[in-house]
Amino acid sequence: MDTELLLRVxxxxxxxxxVTILLSLxxxxxxxFCGSLGAACRLSRLRFLRTLGVAYVSFFRGTPAIIQxxxxxxxxxxxxxxxxxxxAGVIGLGVNIGAYMTETIRGAIISVDKGQAxxxxxxxxxxxxxxxxxxxxxxxxxxxxxxxxxxxxLIKGTALVATISVVELTYTAQRFIGSTYRxxxxxxxxxVLYMIIIYLTGRGIAWLDRRARxx
Amino acid sequence: xEKNQPFVEIRHARKCYGDLEVLKDISLTVDxxxxxxxxxxxxxGKSTLLRAINDLDPLTSGEVWLEGTLVNQVLPxxxxxxxxNQVRQDIGMVFQHFNLFPHLTVRGNITLAxxxxxGLSSEEADQLxxxxxxxxxLLDRIDFYPSRLSGGQKQRVAIARALAMKPKVMLFDExxxxxxxxxxxxxxxxxxxxxxxxxxxxxxxHEMAFAASVCDRVIFMxxxxxxxxxxxxxxxxxxxEERTRAFLSRHLRNS
Numbered sequence: 001m002d003t004e005l006l007l008r009v010x011x012x013x014x015x016x017x018x019v020t021i022l023l024s025l026x027x028x029x030x031x032x033f034c035g036s037l038g039a040a041c042r043l044s045r046l047r048f049l050r051t052l053g054v055a056y057v058s059f060f061r062g063t064p065a066i067i068q069x070x071x072x073x074x075x076x077x078x079x080x081x082x083x084x085x086x087x088a089g090v091i092g093l094g095v096n097i098g099a100y101m102t103e104t105i106r107g108a109i110i111s112v113d114k115g116q117a118x119x120x121x122x123x124x125x126x127x128x129x130x131x132x133x134x135x136x137x138x139x140x141x142x143x144x145x146x147x148x149x150x151x152x153x154l155i156k157g158t159a160l161v162a163t164i165s166v167v168e169l170t171y172t173a174q175r176f177i178g179s180t181y182r183x184x185x186x187x188x189x190x191x192v193l194y195m196i197i198i199y200l201t202g203r204g205i206a207w208l209d210r211r212a213r214x215x
Numbered sequence: 216x217e218k219n220q221p222f223v224e225i226r227h228a229r230k231c232y233g234d235l236e237v238l239k240d241i242s243l244t245v246d247x248x249x250x251x252x253x254x255x256x257x258x259x260g261k262s263t264l265l266r267a268i269n270d271l272d273p274l275t276s277g278e279v280w281l282e283g284t285l286v287n288q289v290l291p292x293x294x295x296x297x298x299x300n301q302v303r304q305d306i307g308m309v310f311q312h313f314n315l316f317p318h319l320t321v322r323g324n325i326t327l328a329x330x331x332x333x334g335l336s337s338e339e340a341d342q343l344x345x346x347x348x349x350x351x352x353l354l355d356r357i358d359f360y361p362s363r364l365s366g367g368q369k370q371r372v373a374i375a376r377a378l379a380m381k382p383k384v385m386l387f388d389e390x391x392x393x394x395x396x397x398x399x400x401x402x403x404x405x406x407x408x409x410x411x412x413x414x415x416x417x418x419x420x421h422e423m424a425f426a427a428s429v430c431d432r433v434i435f436m437x438x439x440x441x442x443x444x445x446x447x448x449x450x451x452x453x454x455x456e457e458r459t460r461a462f463l464s465r466h467l468r469n470s
Contacts, residue, residue, distance in 0.1 A: 113314070116316065124300045129331055137318045
């Protein structure tokens with residue numbers, strides 16, 4: 001193992017890790033947005049919205065993420081969607097993970113005991129009041145850990161955008177292999193950095209989860 | 216109110232789940248201040264009937280009236296929601312499994328709906344919580360979360376929460392069935408006190424002794440039919456219907 005080489009390239013990898021972190025962060029936010037909307041559709045009283053929600057989840061969970069990404073980035077310009085690689089990465093991955101988050105959020109909401117909403121409705125609260133003040137606060141606690149699993153998958157999934165030349169960790173590793181012919185060191189370094197990001201994220205999720213369970 | 220107009224009235228209630236008919240043309244009336252127990256074997260439809268009163272389990276056909284207002288009106292969605300939310304404020308309900316809100320303290324459980332629906336200030340709501348908790352003897356638990364209460368205490372808080380809406384009638388759906396035997400009495404005591412205050416109550420219960428000591432009238436239900444109804448003395452000592460007799464002897468033998 002060439003440690004001197006590692007010392008020489010690691011600043012570039014740190015920069016790339018920062019791109020991966022930003023990519024993960026924006027993707028998470030977009031995913032949560034899409035997931036909340038998707039869950040709202042799936043649980044709607046209106047059949048049309050329920051069908052829309054199912055279609056969204058089925059499409060994005062039922063096709064490879066890389067196809068979705070290519071469709072957006074390479075196919076997009078053909079139908080007038082011009083995005084740079086980073087934007088396409090965030091949107092492609094965000095909408096994709098949003099489909100998984102839809103099911104996570106919906107699952108948390110429906111696993112809140114039905115008696116809770118019944119009690120609220122019995123007191124005279126509307127559907128929305130009972131959801132906001134009684135069901136949602138309990139569902140939020142239930143969804144922290146499973147959303148953490150989604151986010152973990154999403155961080156690893158950002159490696160996919162190397163294929164559309166976003167200069168993140170995986171892309172950087174490949175680029176340095178091209179000039180150094182040292183795949184072992186390069187992939188190992190990238191792997192370690194991914195692991196650190198995922199470890200710290202996991203700690204953050206666990207902290208949130210503990211805080212939410214204080215009562 | 217005129218004496219001949221019933222306070223709560225159920226007319227020709229029918230409820231079907233697919234082919235299964237769980238309520239078969241039940242009619243009954245409850246006067247203001249009256250305390251009625253509904254007894255019967257499990258699956259007889261007594262909980263379904265109770266839950267139809269506030270339209271939690273809507274009837275397939277039939278009418279529910281509360282003080283001259285039709286509860287289960289057929290209205291467009293938004294108007295129905297407005298109507299039913301208003302009516303439900305007058306109908307308190309206590310559940311077998313308490314259904315306290317675990318993310319709120321006892322105070323939060325009691326004040327949430329009054330603040331939201333009646334626009335009470337936090338001082339007014341606090342006073343309301345204090346008053347209701349005094350009624351059920353749990354003022355010292357006001358800042359506890361439900362997870363730190365015993366089952367009996369939880370149910371008493373659930374009663375206080377329902378009372379805080381100042382309901383006209385209280386529905387009890389097997390309020391003591393999920394409790395350890397030694398915790399039943401404290402809940403029964405609270406219910407007895409409500410009876411002394413002439414709260415109108417409809418009580419689905421398995422506790423014959425309690426029904427006998429507190430209620431003005433007992434209704435025996437079986438297979439979705441109200442078999443017989445009368446003062447507890449007569450129903451328990453001298454039932455006229457064979458099915459009532461069979462149920463009571465089975466029940467008394469088992470308990």
